[in-house]
Amino acid sequence: MGNVSKTHRNLALLCISMALAATIAAGNFNRDVDITWGDGRAKIVDGGRGLSLSLDQYSGSGFQSKNYYLFGRFDVLMKLAPGNSAGTVTTFFLASEGPSHDEIDFEFLGNSSGEPYTVHTNVYSQGKGDKEQQFRLWFDPSAAFHKYSIVWNPHRIIFMVDDIPMRVFNNEAASGVPFPTSKPMRIICSLWNADDWATQGGRVKTDWSKAPFTAHYRNIGISGRPCGSAAACGSGVDTFSNEAWQTQGLDASGRNRVRWVQQKHMIYNYCTDRPRFPQGIPVECRRSRF
């Protein structure tokens, strides 16, 4: 076979594998998730391209991925409940099961009309969290769909909003900081009432005359090797195909963007909450390396 046709064949293979990667990433709620609670308040719409969750004074609602993943990239478009959403919490997170669980959280804390939502992020490893960072968004998350992503690879966790990195949590296990690398996680999303703490420290309660509250999810995208059960994921070794998220980090422009978000839009950072850590700030906070 001549070089030219070899090149063509390689190009064709590349196109096929890119097309496959694209199919894997374009998920479908019918195929990929189970509605887990809410007694009819969660609805899959538009042939599986969308899902809506609602909350009233009797119940919230939620769904989770059918599969577990050990590492992956998880994307979803979300449009949060508009107007007076005080007391409500809308979530998109990853969590393992069982004791000393791991978790990677995106939570959106509602607010009174005209007041901004708070984006709450946290990472739990081996059952221990205490790594909260909170942000305000640079847009109204209830006015339109925006994309929220979690990249979780053996090197780092990246929280992204519209592909702009908001937070990076590096694997610093070598310095004794626990990092989730062995417990497969599921995607879990919910809309629920947390008016005992969510809004302005619990001072602003949910106004049930505005119920039902509705949050919309669209275009769920999952890139990672699906395992039907946590045990089926096996060990944490990357043996699956080469995909960008597996080594995804930040280039110079990513570092600039995360700095911009952290300087202009971060409203709470556990790393600077000295009274909370009388023994000294956590190890991973001592170096601010993206």
Ligand SMILES: *[C@@H]1O[C@H](CO)[C@@H](O)[C@H](O)[C@H]1NC(C)=O
């Ligand atoms: C709600 O708005 C108030 C006033 O702007 C702000 O202090 C608070 O952080 C906002 N978010 C939540 C979840 O309370």
